[in-house]
Amino acid sequence: MRSSATKDLDGILGASKNEPPIDQLSWEAQSEIESLKVSFDCPASTVLFIEEQAPDSIFYLLTGQVKLSMNSCAGRRQILGIANPGETLGLASALSGSPYDITAETVSPCRIAKLTRTIFIEFLARNPSAYKNLARELCLDCARACELVRRLGLAATAPERLARLLLEWCAGGSTTERGTRLLCSLTHGEIGECIGVSRETVTRIFHDFKCQELLESRGSTLIISDLRALEICAGVA
Amino acid sequence: MRSSATKDLDGILGASKNEPPIDQLSWEAQSEIESLKVSFDCPASTVLFIEEQAPDSIFYLLTGQVKLSMNSCAGRRQILGIANPGETLGLASALSGSPYDITAETVSPCRIAKLTRTIFIEFLARNPSAYKNLARELCLDCARACELVRRLGLAATAPERLARLLLEWCAGGSTTERGTRLLCSLTHGEIGECIGVSRETVTRIFHDFKCQELLESRGSTLIISDLRALEICAGVA
DNA sequence: CGCCTAATTGACACCTCTCAAGATATGTGG
DNA sequence: CCACATATCTTGAGAGGTGTCAATTAGGCG
Numbered sequence: 420m421r422s423s424a425t426k427d428l429d430g431i432l433g434a435s436k437n438e439p440p441i442d443q444l445s446w447e448a449q450s451e452i453e454s455l456k457v458s459f460d461c462p463a464s465t466v467l468f469i470e471e472q473a474p475d476s477i478f479y480l481l482t483g484q485v486k487l488s489m490n491s492c493a494g495r496r497q498i499l500g501i502a503n504p505g506e507t508l509g510l511a512s513a514l515s516g517s518p519y520d521i522t523a524e525t526v527s528p529c530r531i532a533k534l535t536r537t538i539f540i541e542f543l544a545r546n547p548s549a550y551k552n553l554a555r556e557l558c559l560d561c562a563r564a565c566e567l568v569r570r571l572g573l574a575a576t577a578p579e580r581l582a583r584l585l586l587e588w589c590a591g592g593s594t595t596e597r598g599t600r601l602l603c604s605l606t607h608g609e610i611g612e613c614i615g616v617s618r619e620t621v622t623r624i625f626h627d628f629k630c631q632e633l634l635e636s637r638g639s640t641l642i643i644s645d646l647r648a649l650e651i652c653a654g655v656a
Numbered sequence: 657m658r659s660s661a662t663k664d665l666d667g668i669l670g671a672s673k674n675e676p677p678i679d680q681l682s683w684e685a686q687s688e689i690e691s692l693k694v695s696f697d698c699p700a701s702t703v704l705f706i707e708e709q710a711p712d713s714i715f716y717l718l719t720g721q722v723k724l725s726m727n728s729c730a731g732r733r734q735i736l737g738i739a740n741p742g743e744t745l746g747l748a749s750a751l752s753g754s755p756y757d758i759t760a761e762t763v764s765p766c767r768i769a770k771l772t773r774t775i776f777i778e779f780l781a782r783n784p785s786a787y788k789n790l791a792r793e794l795c796l797d798c799a800r801a802c803e804l805v806r807r808l809g810l811a812a813t814a815p816e817r818l819a820r821l822l823l824e825w826c827a828g829g830s831t832t833e834r835g836t837r838l839l840c841s842l843t844h845g846e847i848g849e850c851i852g853v854s855r856e857t858v859t860r861i862f863h864d865f866k867c868q869e870l871l872e873s874r875g876s877t878l879i880i881s882d883l884r885a886l887e888i889c890a891g892v893a
Numbered sequence: 894c895g896c897c898t899a900a901t902t903g904a905c906a907c908c909t910c911t912c913a914a915g916a917t918a919t920g921t922g923g
Numbered sequence: 924c925c926a927c928a929t930a931t932c933t934t935g936a937g938a939g940g941t942g943t944c945a946a947t948t949a950g951g952c953g
Contacts, residue, residue: 489806493891497809515795520802550787557794558752564801565757569726571808572734572852575910577941606899615809617942622901638950654730812942814909843931854910859933875918 455542456532467508467523467531474512474519476535480504483529487521488612498612499567501526510556513539526604571615574654580614581624582653585634589643598634598644628652692779693769704745704760704768711749711756713772717741720766725759725849735849736804738763747793750776763841808852811891817851818861819890822871826880835871835881865889 458481467478470489478485485502499521502508512519513536534542543549566587574580592601603610607625608618628634633645633652643649650656695718704715707726715722717739724736724745736758739745749756750773771779780786803824811817829838840847844862845855865871870882870889880886887893 489802489810491806491810491891492893493810493812495810495812497805499805511795511798514791515799517799520799547785547788550791551784554751554787554791554794557791557798558748560798561748561794561801562752562754562757564798564805565726568734568736568801568804568808569728569757571805573726573728573730573732575730575732607901608899618899619901619943620941622899623941626901654728656729844933845931855931856911856933857909859931860909863933 451542451546452534455538456534458530458532460528460530461525463525463527463529465525465529467525468519469522470520471518474509474516474536476533477510477513477539478508478523479532479534480506480508481530481532483525483527483531485529486524486526488524489521496612497615498609500563500613506559507556510553511560514553514557570613574614577614577616577620578624578627578652579654580616581610581621581628582649583655584610584614585641585643585649586646586653586655588641589646592643595642598642599646600640600642602639603641604639688779688783689771692775693771695767695769697765697767698762700762700764700766702762702766704762705756706759707757708755711746711753711773713770714747714750714776715745715760716769716771717743717745718767718769720762720764720768722766723761723763725761726757727759733849734852735846737800737850743796744793747790748797751790751794807850811851814851814853814857815861815864815889816891817853818847818858818865819886820892821847821851822878822880822886823883823890823892825878826883829880832879835879836883837877837879839876840878841876 456479467485468475480502482504485506485508487499487502487508489497489499502523508523509519516536543553570580570583570587574583588601588603589599592599594600605613606618607621611618611621614621625634625636628649629636631645631648633648634641634643636642647656693716704722705712719741722739722743722745724739726734726736739760745760746756753773780790807817807820807824811820825838825840826836829836831837842850843855844858848855848858851858862871862873865886866873868882868885870885871878871880873879884893
């Protein structure tokens with residue numbers, strides 16, 4: 420899930436080290452961004468912005484994790500994913516001026532650089548070359564959304580959806596001799612909100628998967644023993 | 657559904673009329689695009705590109721309509737929506753270089769301007785100001801995907817999903833004294849593929865909606881009589 | 894140790910899918 | 924204009940999956 424962004428912090432607000440390659444902003448633009456942005460720390464469960472709000476600012480995540488979700492009046496919630504350091508949040512809305520279409524809430528203590536939309540737009544007017552970085556960020560957002568649509572729309576059953584989600588997570592896991600190991604700090608309820616399924620169903624399917632020797636879990640660590648079988652469950656193989 | 661794009665043809669390949677406002681490409685860039693793009697006609701049911709293919713070109717839709725969808729190995733299909741004249745297809749993939757994540761197929765005879773990725777990338781290198789238009793297009797793609805996620809993830813039941821879809825369509829309909837009138841050329845099967853529901857279920861829910869006096873249909877024209885009640889069905893009100 | 898959250902498990906109802914049959918519409922060729 | 928073929932819509936019956944409710948267990952933390 421956007422694992423690349425966790426490695427190279429080259430977001431629109433993140434040009435802060437080394438020399439700028441062709442892809443990045445000029446030194447002048449970089450130092451200007453540095454002087455415009457405001458960094459701050461915030462605890463877990465801080466709401467950065469809420470869907471349907473007018474876009475006030477963009478947020479560059481320095482450390483910590485942020486949960487991106489959508490909420491319905493009926494109390495239903497769809498989790499889009501977890502943003503990692505290096506990602507910029509609220510870009511599309513800040514650029515188009517339309518309301519935020521998602522809600523962003525920290526899941527751990529975070530350090531965040533913030534830029535108000537007004538200043539951001541003015542900066543863009545002075546540094547049109549920044550649009551290139553912007554476009555690349557937006558592509559990632561599109562890709563994330565497409566992956567979610569694939570998860571929700573192309574998977575008919577709950578086991579299929581969970582299998583797909585786990586496979587996505589495997590991309591960011593570490594390979595051991597017992598299988599792919601990955602950390603999952605989400606509760607069953609939250610996993611359910613990732614795939615549009617109830618909390619209890621997640622529990623049941625995890626149980627089934629364990630019985631089928633597809634995976635094992637100890638606390639928040641998850642070990643995918645049989646990747647191939649999981650792919651079959653996901654309907655990918 | 658991106659109704660704005662149907663009005664002003666200001667896509668990355670569509671700068672072809674009037675004088676260029678601040679937002680648009682320079683005259684030089686416009687004429688360069690004009691000379692680079694290749695226009696052609698194609699019949700209905702022409703596949704422009706398929707998901708997982710390497711991004712070969714971008715496509716600017718001049719006339720006609722194009723169905724955007726995702727397909728699974730299991731034969732399941734998710735329709736993302738119908739692209740209208742003025743939209744550019746395949747932008748995100750062409751820019752990032754990652755495979756197309758959707759499939760595009762004409763649903764009517766179309767006139768299309770095409771630009772190979774190589775030429776497109778070279779053009780961008782010569783005209784970095786085009787990134788601005790690009791970013792705006794990508795924002796629209798993001799918004800479309802978000803709307804779809806909302807339709808699939810936030811609506812629990814089939815009636816809710818159909819109601820949400822109809823409400824989206826209402827934005828592009830015309831208001832009469834009997835209600836909002838709109839044209840829908842999709843079959844029940846295709847509507848089902850828009851909302852992840854079977855063909856028969858779509859028929860049944862339409863029947864229910866008619867019984868509840870929410871709407872009436874004659875051929876391919878649909879009249880939403882009671883918008884308010886439909887919003888309640890959608891869980892929006 | 895006690896509290897609280899999360900996980901687990903079972904029972905049951907409901908929704909939706911699938912399969913099947915028939916009706917209606919649309920288009921084509923004689 | 925009619926007969927036919929094809930596509931689409933309609934409706935019913937049955938089965939399976941999933942949500943909901945409820946009760947219990949496990950785990951984390953002060």
